[in-house]
Amino acid sequence: MEGRAWLAALPEELAAQRRVLTGLVDRCEAWPLATSLLVGCSLGRGAADELSDIDAALGVDAPRGEAGAGRVTTMEAMVVAALPELGALVDVLRHPTGPASQHVRRIFAQFADGTQLDLAVVADAEIEARHRAGGAPDFVSLYQAPASAEPDPRMPADGGASGGEPPDAYTVTGEQVREWAFLGWIALIDADKYLRRGSLWEAHSRLQEARHRIWALWAAAQGAMYPWHGLSQVLDYDPGDLPPGIESTVAGLDSAGLRRAARASAGVLAAASEAAARRHPADLPAAMADYVARALFPDL
Structure with a gap:
């Protein structure tokens, strides 16, 4: 069908x-x-x-x-x-x-x-x-669409979009900070979903993805040269300046430990996002962050 x-x-x-x-x-x-x-x-x-x-x-x-x-x-x-x-x-x-x-x-x-x-x-x-x-x-x-469908004659071939120079590949923008933060929250809501399913390996994988976004945001907040590389750039820039609480985001393959790490990751992600946005002004995904926090902390 x-x-x-x-x-x-x-x-x-x-x-x-x-x-x-x-x-x-x-x-x-x-x-x-x-x-x-x-x-x-x-x-x-x-x-x-x-x-x-x-x-x-x-x-x-x-x-x-x-x-x-x-x-x-x-x-x-x-x-x-x-x-x-x-x-x-x-x-x-x-x-x-x-x-x-x-x-x-x-x-x-x-x-x-x-x-x-x-x-x-x-x-x-x-x-x-x-x-x-x-x-x-x-x-x-x-x-x-029907095979006979014709393009809308009112729409130019380029869709009406104006051209422009692509941004410098090494430039961190507020839009990039928002994207990294949003992807971090997506990873955490996925981790919550997999924990509810009892799929511990998938929850563990999504926590690792959330941590990758945290490292990238923290590198951006520090002013590291290539923040999208995440952890390596944080360590290259200043190995003694790590996101506060990052060690609490690590867990093994037990459900309770993964749940604790996911909750800890929410706090670290929020702090890293805010730090990055102070250096690169960004419209952080506050609504998504609140939604994920409510899922991770249902009793609050």
Whole structure:
């Protein structure tokens, strides 16, 4: 099954995921630039539960690479504008992902009911190329534009986006600080999810990811040369100046220890984010931070 029939057949425990995906299908049918919508990973494999996030890809009527960047960015903005209509929204992260030559934009949306949307917005030609190469066999097609669909004549080939020089690769910006902080909170809410499932190895892995973001933020706060390298840059810059409490973020493979480390990581991540934002003024993801803190500390 595909499309709306596949959505209708989802079990009731996946009602929240069905709600978000149905809303996206509805909007794809009205967006001239949207050519396809696919969902994969645990949902696509039929292995999802109520805690599973939505891993999806939205194809855009755009050339591959830089030539289609404007249209991809335009489509990204349209999706983000529509997200509040799909459910009460906590926070949203938007950032590039994958090889720079492909110009893929990632949208991560955290909804207040716990639903998570992890959506790649990319030129449909990239999706087709991956399909021809045998990639993503677990993806299910939820929407496909009619073959006769023509591009919107009002939309220029570049999507109306203006060009500009790319930022210096070594420059840390407030936007980068926000992204690192947001990714750290995503890792911690994932760790909480895996702990509730009893999947200790996955929880341990996500704690390590949260720590990586903490190190990068702390390196940025210190003024290290290459902060995205995280730990190595902190140690190179000043091995005696570590994020306060970082040792409490380490745990073995026992549930109680991992839970304590996740809670400790929340405090260290918040402090490292604030320190980085003081040096590189940033709009930190406060709503996402509050949401994750409530999940980790439900009794407070």
